[in-house]
Amino acid sequence: MRQLVARMPRNVGCVIDLHCHVLPGIDDGPATVDESLALVRAAYQAGVRTIVATPHVSWRYRNDDATIETAFRVLTDRLATEDLDIEVLRGAEIAATCIAEIEPGELAKLTLGQSRSLLLEPPFVTVITGFDDIAFSLMREGYEVVIAHPERCPGFHRDTDMLRRLVTAGARTSITAGALSGRFGKTVRRLALEMFDEQLAHSVASDAHDLLGRPPGIASEIEQAGLGGMLGWLTEEVPAAILRGEAMPPRPAGRLAPDKPPGLFARLHRR
Numbered sequence: 647m648r649q650l651v652a653r654m655p656r657n658v659g660c661v662i663d664l665h666c667h668v669l670p671g672i673d674d675g676p677a678t679v680d681e682s683l684a685l686v687r688a689a690y691q692a693g694v695r696t697i698v699a700t701p702h703v704s705w706r707y708r709n710d711d712a713t714i715e716t717a718f719r720v721l722t723d724r725l726a727t728e729d730l731d732i733e734v735l736r737g738a739e740i741a742a743t744c745i746a747e748i749e750p751g752e753l754a755k756l757t758l759g760q761s762r763s764l765l766l767e768p769p770f771v772t773v774i775t776g777f778d779d780i781a782f783s784l785m786r787e788g789y790e791v792v793i794a795h796p797e798r799c800p801g802f803h804r805d806t807d808m809l810r811r812l813v814t815a816g817a818r819t820s821i822t823a824g825a826l827s828g829r830f831g832k833t834v835r836r837l838a839l840e841m842f843d844e845q846l847a848h849s850v851a852s853d854a855h856d857l858l859g860r861p862p863g864i865a866s867e868i869e870q871a872g873l874g875g876m877l878g879w880l881t882e883e884v885p886a887a888i889l890r891g892e893a894m895p896p897r898p899a900g901r902l903a904p905d906k907p908p909g910l911f912a913r914l915h916r917r
């Protein structure tokens with residue numbers, strides 16, 4: 647146990663991971679329940695105490711309530727035999743391009759932890775005309791929309807105003823932790839940090855798929871990005887409010903913008 651505590655970043659309490667591909671055998675996450683268990687253990691060691699399992703619901707991975715429930719039971723039955731103080735809830739990451747094909751009754755079963763929030767994945771294309779209409783339509787139906795990793799969507803790089811309009815209308819955003827550490831490149835990292843500058847970022851999740859390529863860390867990436875002062879808000883308060891269907895908790899007072907690496911000019915003149 648001493649070793650586990652030593653590996654946890656400071657200030658970590660009960661991190662809630664709203665976006666994690668932890669269910670076995672139904673998408674590009676773990677292939678087996680043993681691999682799922684290893685991912686859960688790694689998440690625990692990184693300070694996570696609640697995981698929302700969010701398998702893809704997409705054209706490539708045609709999951710539905712039934713396939714998710716089956717995989718969820720496989721994992722939770724296994725976890726019941728393990729000595730791990732961690733909660734796994736059901737959810738889904740729903741591709742926006744699939745929304746129209748999902749029956750209303752089915753969609754209601756794909757929310758995050760039985761809340762009214764849907765984790766909506768924007769398409770990875772440069773033109774995302776109509777994504778806002780899909781999100782607005784869901785909100786009119788009474789859903790809360792959480793936009794999955796907008797910083798990784800080329801369309802939001804091209805049309806950041808759409809992101810601003812969505813947030814103004816009540817959509818929430820879930821930044822992927824790896825984006826803050828540059829795992830997806832400088833451009834993605836830049837938009838993620840700009841979202842913090844503009845108060846467009848509401849939460850940070852792992853979007854973990856495995857132990858190496860897409861690992862389950864969240865808190866350490868937040869701290870490394872200079873956002874440690876927002877850690878509890880990003881990983882506990884806001885995710886808890888999303889799961890409970892409550893209003894967003896107030897942003898922490900004080901300095902919000904992260905430390906940005908100095909530009910080339912500044913680095914040259916520092917020498």
Ligand SMILES: [Fe+2]
Pocket residue numbers: 665667739794853
């Ligand atoms: Fe994902």
